[in-house]
Amino acid sequence: MPNQPKQDARERRIQVAKSIRKRLVQHIANGRTTDMAERPMLNSRHVYTDPAIAQNEKDILFLQSPIVACFSTDIAAAGDCFVLDDLNVSILITRDSDLRLSAFLNRCSHRGTRLVPPQPGGHSINLSRILCPFHAWCYNLQGNLVAVPGHEGFQDEDHHPGLLNRRHLTPVSVVEHLGLVWIQVKGALTSESIQGYLGEFAPELEQLELQNLSRVHSHDFVANTNWKYALDTYCEGYHFGMLHRDSIGDAYYSNVSVYEGFLPHWRISFAAKQLEQLQHQAEPLWPQPELNAIHFVFPNTLLVVGNLEQGEMCVRVFRLFPGDNPGTMRCDIAVFAPGNVVNDPQRVAREFAYNDVDSPITQEDYRVAMEGYKNLQNAPDDFELVYGMNEPALQAFHQAIGSRLGHIKIRST
Numbered sequence: 001m002p003n004q005p006k007q008d009a010r011e012r013r014i015q016v017a018k019s020i021r022k023r024l025v026q027h028i029a030n031g032r033t034t035d036m037a038e039r040p041m042l043n044s045r046h047v048y049t050d051p052a053i054a055q056n057e058k059d060i061l062f063l064q065s066p067i068v069a070c071f072s073t074d075i076a077a078a079g080d081c082f083v084l085d086d087l088n089v090s091i092l093i094t095r096d097s098d099l100r101l102s103a104f105l106n107r108c109s110h111r112g113t114r115l116v117p118p119q120p121g122g123h124s125i126n127l128s129r130i131l132c133p134f135h136a137w138c139y140n141l142q143g144n145l146v147a148v149p150g151h152e153g154f155q156d157e158d159h160h161p162g163l164l165n166r167r168h169l170t171p172v173s174v175v176e177h178l179g180l181v182w183i184q185v186k187g188a189l190t191s192e193s194i195q196g197y198l199g200e201f202a203p204e205l206e207q208l209e210l211q212n213l214s215r216v217h218s219h220d221f222v223a224n225t226n227w228k229y230a231l232d233t234y235c236e237g238y239h240f241g242m243l244h245r246d247s248i249g250d251a252y253y254s255n256v257s258v259y260e261g262f263l264p265h266w267r268i269s270f271a272a273k274q275l276e277q278l279q280h281q282a283e284p285l286w287p288q289p290e291l292n293a294i295h296f297v298f299p300n301t302l303l304v305v306g307n308l309e310q311g312e313m314c315v316r317v318f319r320l321f322p323g324d325n326p327g328t329m330r331c332d333i334a335v336f337a338p339g340n341v342v343n344d345p346q347r348v349a350r351e352f353a354y355n356d357v358d359s360p361i362t363q364e365d366y367r368v369a370m371e372g373y374k375n376l377q378n379a380p381d382d383f384e385l386v387y388g389m390n391e392p393a394l395q396a397f398h399q400a401i402g403s404r405l406g407h408i409k410i411r412s413t
Contacts, residue, residue, distance in 0.1 A: 012207045013313075017289040021278075023258045024271040029279040032271075035259040037392040042384040045376045047398070048226040054326040056405055061299040062087050063185040065404070066197050068301045068319065069093060069174075070122075070181050071336060073214045075101070079141070080124040083116050084183065086321040086330060091172055091183055092116055092130070096141040103174035103183050104143045108132040109167040115139075122218035122334055130169075143169035178202065179210030201262035204295060208305060213315060214342045218334035219357045223366045225373040227300070227322045227329035228401070233365040234294060234302050234318065235394040237270040243368060247360045259392040264298035264400035268393045296393070298400055308351055312338050316356060327373055333357060 027033045047053060067087070075082045075095050083106060084091040090106035092115060106115050113134040119125050129146070130139040138147035145167050148154060154164050173189035175182045182194055195202060223230060233239070241254030256271035269292065278286050290311065295303040304316040314337040321330050333356045341347050356362055376383070387394045 009207045009209050012203075013291045014288060016204075016207070017291040020258050020269045020291075020293065021275065021286070021289045022283065024256065024269065025275050025278050027256050027258070028253070028271060028276050032253055032256050034256050034390050035392055036389040037387075037395050038389070040389055041387040041395045041398070043387065043398055045379050045383045045385065046381075047401075048229055048373065048376050049326050051326055053405070054226075054322060057401070058088060058322055060405055061401070062322070063089070064187055065299060066175075066182045066184050066189055066194055067299075068180050068297055069103075069183045070124075071213065071215065072176055072179050072181060072211050073336075073339075074122070075124050075181060077126065079126040079128055081116055081127050081130070081141075082124040082181070083118040085118045086319070086332065087185060088324075089185060090114055091185065092169075093174060093181060093183065094127075094130075094141040094143075101174050101176055101181065102142055103172040104169035105172060107170065108134065108137055109145065109169060110135055110137050110148075122215060122332065137167075139169055143171060145169075178205045179208075179213070180205075198265065198297075199262060201265040201297075204262065204267060205297075205303075208295070208303070208313070208315065210303075210315065210336070212338055213313075213336035214339050216314075216335040216337050216342055216348060216352050217355075218332065219355055221331040221333060221357045221362070221366070222323075223329055223331070223370055224327055225329060225366065225369040226326050226376075227320045228398075229373050229376075230329055230331065230366060230369045231300065231302075231320050231397065232394055233369060234296075235268070235397055236391045237268075238388070238390055239368075240270070243364050244361055247364075255390055259396075261392070261396055263396060264404070266296050266393050266396050267293050268296075269293040296397070298397075299404075308337065308341060308347075312341055314338075314341075318356075327377070333362075 069084045069091065070082050075093060078095055078097045078099055080095045082093045091103055092106035093101060093103045095101055108115055110132065111134060113132055115130050115132055116125065136149050137145065140146050145164060148164055151164060156163060173184045175189050175191055175194050177191060177194050182189060198205065237252060237257050238255045240249040240252050251272060253271045253273055258269045260267045290307045291305050293305050295305060300320045302318040304318065306314055308314050314335065317334045317336065319332045323329050335352060
């Protein structure tokens with residue numbers, strides 16, 4: 001059988017959006033029902049508060065698993081260098097003159113000095129070489145040590161033959177796939193392994209054409225809560241009508257959503273109130289939809305897909321990282337849009353004047369997350385959180401963590 005032509009990404013997005021919309025309209029017609037998990041789920045408070053569990057998460061979820069470091073467009077040109085400083089170990093990613101990516105521990109092999117600081121706004125810096133700010137040890141973009149001032153001070157062929165020949169930067173696995181740059185600090189990461197990691201979720205990311213989107217702006221948000229408690233707030237729309245009644249609750253129904261699992265990843269879509277008018281129209285008369293959904297890449301990255309005023313797709317990216325203890329975390333928030341939009345100062349000023357950190361939705365979510373975490377710290381040892389059947393993405397998130405860590409037991413009621 002001859003190979004079938006690959007479906008156009010935009011056409012695929014439209015078809016996915018139609019399918020999601022149809023399910024959402026059916027939920028509204030059914031009296032505002034929602035997708036359900038099989039049963040409720042219970043989870044111990046210690047999953048959020050226990051320092052040993054928090055350390056295991058850092059080691060296994062963030063160091064031994066693929067992590068989205070940045071978009072390909074963040075480090076597109078020869079000489080671009082990008083620093084990821086959120087994993088309790090600093091990672092330096094480079095693109096050499098042949099446009100090949102490399103990644104290293106951002107640590108000089110002389111005395112351990114950080115070589116390149118993170119750039120403001122989450123941007124890259126363009127370098128022809130990597131120069132240590134302490135003693136000027138110099139490396140090329142492939143991580144090889146190429147110059148050492150006063151090199152004669154390190155020559156000791158009797159006791160340390162070829163000492164400087166072994167002082168290259170420590171490599172880290174890096175793969176560029178589907179418009180994203182992925183790193184894995186411990187263990188090997190290959191094109192084949194990242195494809196296996198994404199599984200059936202890969203076509204859902206591929207259709208987003210992330211390689212065509214560029215960074216508009218980014219901001220950091222630090223909160224005194226557990227990173228999972230904060231991420232939980234993105235996993236359901238059950239709280240829209242109460243917590244966000246004056247913001248997103250005006251435009252979207254509470255507790256009406258479509259969930260699609262590509263475990264450990266998933267996608268969730270919420271029901272806009274304007275969809276209600278479609279339930280009385282024949283489906284062929286419905287207008288063409290655009291994809292609006294949260295795509296979750298395990299363990300910590302949310303791609304919130306939306307649309308601009310002229311119909312172009314944009315993506316707001318939320319990446320949540322654990323802090324120094326179970327009750328601290330950091331969220332990197334960035335906005336990406338097509339290059340023609342990013343290069344239009346008037347549109348950027350008009351459409352991207354907002355800051356997600358200061359938005360009522362973010363402030364309300366994180367206020368609840370911080371207050372809730374305090375209560376979990378002081379709750380009885382046997383206190384358990386309950387995730388409802390109407391919160392399937394929330395259940396899937398914690399099931400995936402429990403499966404990955406092994407020792408965390410999550411009970412179904």
